Amino acid sequence: MATKRVQFSHSPIPYLFIVPQLAIIAVFFFWPALQALYLSFMLEDPWGLSSQFVGFENYVELFSSSEYLSTFAFTLLYSSIVTVFSLGVALVLAVKANAILRGQSTYQLLLTWVYAIAPAAAGIMAYFIFNRNIGVVPEFLNSFGWDFRPDTNSFDATAMVILVSVWKQVPVNFVFFLAGLNSISKSVREAAQMDCESDSRRFWTITFPLLAPTAFFLLVINITYAFFETFGLIDTLTQGRPGGSTTTLVYKVYQDGFIGADLGLSSAQSVVLMLLVLLLTFVQFKFIERKVHY
Amino acid sequence: MRQEKLFDHAILWVGVVFLLFPVWLLFASSTHTTETIIKEGLQFLPGGEGFGAYATALTSSIGGTEIATGLRMTINSLIMGIGFAVGKIVIAMCAAYTLVYFRIPMANFLFWIIFSTLLLPLEVRIVPSYEVVSQLGLLNSYTGLILPLIASATATFYFQQFFKTVPEELLEAAQLDNANAFKFFIDILVPLSKTMMAAMFIIMFVVGWNQYLWPIMMTTEEAYYTIVMGIKNVLSVVREGRIPEYNVAFAMIILAMLPPVAVVILFQRWFIQGLVESEK
Numbered sequence: 001m002a003t004k005r006v007q008f009s010h011s012p013i014p015y016l017f018i019v020p021q022l023a024i025i026a027v028f029f030f031w032p033a034l035q036a037l038y039l040s041f042m043l044e045d046p047w048g049l050s051s052q053f054v055g056f057e058n059y060v061e062l063f064s065s066s067e068y069l070s071t072f073a074f075t076l077l078y079s080s081i082v083t084v085f086s087l088g089v090a091l092v093l094a095v096k097a098n099a100i101l102r103g104q105s106t107y108q109l110l111l112t113w114v115y116a117i118a119p120a121a122a123g124i125m126a127y128f129i130f131n132r133n134i135g136v137v138p139e140f141l142n143s144f145g146w147d148f149r150p151d152t153n154s155f156d157a158t159a160m161v162i163l164v165s166v167w168k169q170v171p172v173n174f175v176f177f178l179a180g181l182n183s184i185s186k187s188v189r190e191a192a193q194m195d196c197e198s199d200s201r202r203f204w205t206i207t208f209p210l211l212a213p214t215a216f217f218l219l220v221i222n223i224t225y226a227f228f229e230t231f232g233l234i235d236t237l238t239q240g241r242p243g244g245s246t247t248t249l250v251y252k253v254y255q256d257g258f259i260g261a262d263l264g265l266s267s268a269q270s271v272v273l274m275l276l277v278l279l280l281t282f283v284q285f286k287f288i289e290r291k292v293h294y
Numbered sequence: 295m296r297q298e299k300l301f302d303h304a305i306l307w308v309g310v311v312f313l314l315f316p317v318w319l320l321f322a323s324s325t326h327t328t329e330t331i332i333k334e335g336l337q338f339l340p341g342g343e344g345f346g347a348y349a350t351a352l353t354s355s356i357g358g359t360e361i362a363t364g365l366r367m368t369i370n371s372l373i374m375g376i377g378f379a380v381g382k383i384v385i386a387m388c389a390a391y392t393l394v395y396f397r398i399p400m401a402n403f404l405f406w407i408i409f410s411t412l413l414l415p416l417e418v419r420i421v422p423s424y425e426v427v428s429q430l431g432l433l434n435s436y437t438g439l440i441l442p443l444i445a446s447a448t449a450t451f452y453f454q455q456f457f458k459t460v461p462e463e464l465l466e467a468a469q470l471d472n473a474n475a476f477k478f479f480i481d482i483l484v485p486l487s488k489t490m491m492a493a494m495f496i497i498m499f500v501v502g503w504n505q506y507l508w509p510i511m512m513t514t515e516e517a518y519y520t521i522v523m524g525i526k527n528v529l530s531v532v533r534e535g536r537i538p539e540y541n542v543a544f545a546m547i548i549l550a551m552l553p554p555v556a557v558v559i560l561f562q563r564w565f566i567q568g569l570v571e572s573e574k
Binding site: 011013014015017018020021022024025027028029031032033035036039089092093096097099100105107108109110111112113114115116117118119120121124125126127128129133134135136139167170171172175176179224228229231232235236250253254257258263266267270273274277278281 | 299302303305306309310312313314316317319320331332335336385386388389391392393395396398404407408411413414415417418419420421422423424425426427430441442444445446447450475476479500503504505506507510511522523525526528529532540543544547550551554555557558559562565566569570
């Protein structure tokens, strides 16, 4: 870690400044995280009176449960589709906004404000818009012959959750893509303009490779979003229905641990999620950072 | 060439409408009567009822008791958003100050301790976090709502990066003037960080206001309901098979969206800066 060359000399002052942060982290981060780890190896009796060490039993139970495995599969599928679509839409919009000369900041305003909407508020809004009694979407889809029933049909429910999640995530990606595009220097762009007539070829051979670091960074941001931040959206829109087919891993931690009060099983799920996040971070640092440098 | 530009604008407008449409639909419907909405569904154009539903949403409760009115929940959300943003910024600036300006034993270790919190979001440790907060007797309190959310180092990282770019001459000059560590922090670093603080405040206010999972676990007393979690009650009415006051429900949803959206629109430049810097 790089520190300043000139520093204050020894005194208790530095500790006064850093203690609040350390205390909060110790109490509200490390204590719960370690407790999750500990509880994941314990089995509580149904009344919560006593618990005993059971080794990896909770983990074994978890991975032999078809319900958990299908939740796992859904989360992977859902987060990949959300990532691909929200990155794709945002990239198109950012390229177009970058191409026009006047009004860029107006478009930026009109395309980013949705960032400020809570996922839970987006979910409840979507609930009414997709509602069969008053919503406009089912009627619209019915006119195309799609009998849209998100409360009973898991394909319809998944499509709905994905659409709303993408809607909510496009603005973040747009901001970063536009910033990435704006940082491509004018001389590079002018050189590209001279060398290459075709717009689409110029995009794929020059602009896109220059945007790759932004895109890879956003990949991680989007996967994290789909995994964790969509909780409120799912809780208001489908609550995992129909039949658990739109339950994500985080939603299941909440369902099993808080509503079902199965601490051991829920903690094991928390630990699995922690490992997934660590894996993602590792991939981000070791693999992506090294590969994408131009 | 002109036609191509027109095409660019057309695509951008499709994006703008895609983002705006659902919120507009809800807003337009909130100015109609519930009867109209039941009979004809959501409305594309504003109706004749004006903002009556908003007045009702602010003064009446959608919960079980009369405490959680729209106004009360809005105030709670403001406390949560501002408390979270201010708390996070103050704690982060102090910690970053120590990390950058002092040579202390185990500095590297502390650095990693603090930044390891970036790895695991609150969502993966919610159940044990709930246990901890309940053991500390902090359920149904603003402290319990805000403090656990501050336990991540996003802002610390951001200020640490910024402090490193502050010219060293400033500290040398301050030391020549016999300024002590407190004076240097308050009189020089804090004023220098103003833009950074503003940008971070905008982002953190939005993040704090929009919290949902943590408040629904933490609060059983309606006096502490925030508006983002409070609007969930509308759904329980629907799921019980009753018909809600649609226009009031929609007004409540719009109210839950309005403050963070307004902040992001009014302070667009700081918002963009804060977003880009804090996610880096």
